[in-house]
Amino acid sequence: MAAEKAPKKREFVTVNKSTTKTSTSAEAEKSPKSRATIRRIFAVVLWLVAIAFEALVIFYLNGTLYVSGDQMTLLIVGIGLDLACVVIGSLLWKKANRIDPASKKNKVKFFLWNNMGVIAAVLAFLPLLILLIKNKNLDEKTKKIVTVVAAIALVAAVGLSIDYNPASQEDLEAAQAELGGDQVYWTRWGRSFHLDPDCHTLLNSSVVFQGPIEEAFEANRNDPCDFCASSFGAVDQIEDSVEDVIEGIEDEVFGDADAEDVEGTDY
Ligand SMILES: [Zn+2]
Numbered sequence: 001m002a003a004e005k006a007p008k009k010r011e012f013v014t015v016n017k018s019t020t021k022t023s024t025s026a027e028a029e030k031s032p033k034s035r036a037t038i039r040r041i042f043a044v045v046l047w048l049v050a051i052a053f054e055a056l057v058i059f060y061l062n063g064t065l066y067v068s069g070d071q072m073t074l075l076i077v078g079i080g081l082d083l084a085c086v087v088i089g090s091l092l093w094k095k096a097n098r099i100d101p102a103s104k105k106n107k108v109k110f111f112l113w114n115n116m117g118v119i120a121a122v123l124a125f126l127p128l129l130i131l132l133i134k135n136k137n138l139d140e141k142t143k144k145i146v147t148v149v150a151a152i153a154l155v156a157a158v159g160l161s162i163d164y165n166p167a168s169q170e171d172l173e174a175a176q177a178e179l180g181g182d183q184v185y186w187t188r189w190g191r192s193f194h195l196d197p198d199c200h201t202l203l204n205s206s207v208v209f210q211g212p213i214e215e216a217f218e219a220n221r222n223d224p225c226d227f228c229a230s231s232f233g234a235v236d237q238i239e240d241s242v243e244d245v246i247e248g249i250e251d252e253v254f255g256d257a258d259a260e261d262v263e264g265t266d267y
Pocket of ligand 1: 196199202
């Protein structure tokens with residue numbers, strides 16, 4: 001591919017929470033399980049707050065709750081607050097699943113655990129959306145606009161809550177057993193982790209992150225690279241090599257823009 005190009009200047013960034021004892025971050029001392037649990041609790045609280053906002057909007061719609069002000073503005077603000085809480089909750093939940101993945105042994109639980117955010121998103125918007133569609137009190141224009149806003153919010157909340165790349169406890173444990181404390185490498189855009197810092201799919205990335213395998217999983221880099229981590233079994237070889245090629249392209253395309261934004265370096 002780009003064999004003729006001069007080697008690109010790359011910056012290696014070490015990511016390791018368990019050894020960076022910045023004393024102020026009490027988080028570093030905590031076990032992955034407890035770090036994940038804190039995030040899960042916050043996620044559930046935020047989802048409940050989101051559903052509370054939805055309830056307020058519904059009470060406002062049916063006249064139970066009176067708030068003075070422009071009707072459409074109030075409805076859209078309510079939906080916006082609902083959306084913000086759902087999405088932040090889901091991001092925390094997904095992060096928790098990366099720090100402490102669910103076990104694949106129970107397929108139903110594994111599915112539910114990885115899709116809690118989607119369920120919360122549906123609960124936080126679908127009832128409201130149905131009531132909006134059925135509503136007869138709002139004027140046509142307000143009803144139309146607010147219904148479209150709520151529908152977009154539902155789609156956005158679900159889209160941002162889906163975990164597109166869920167890892168399992170077994171994946172993480174197998175990787176930990178195989179790698180121990182060895183460093184792995186990943187990039188801003190790629191989905192894989194690499195064992196070789198000079199893997200050809202990493203050569204075009206201006207920033208390469210390195211750290212133990214737990215950090216790679218936490219960063220949502222849980223697929224072994226097909227070129228330099230092919231020793232990892234049980235991977236769909238064809239699918240993975242396609243992904244790795246796409247990754248290389250993504251890094252080439254986006255990696256440059258990235259580097260310019262952050263440091264404005266030359267190469
Ligand atoms: Zn690689």
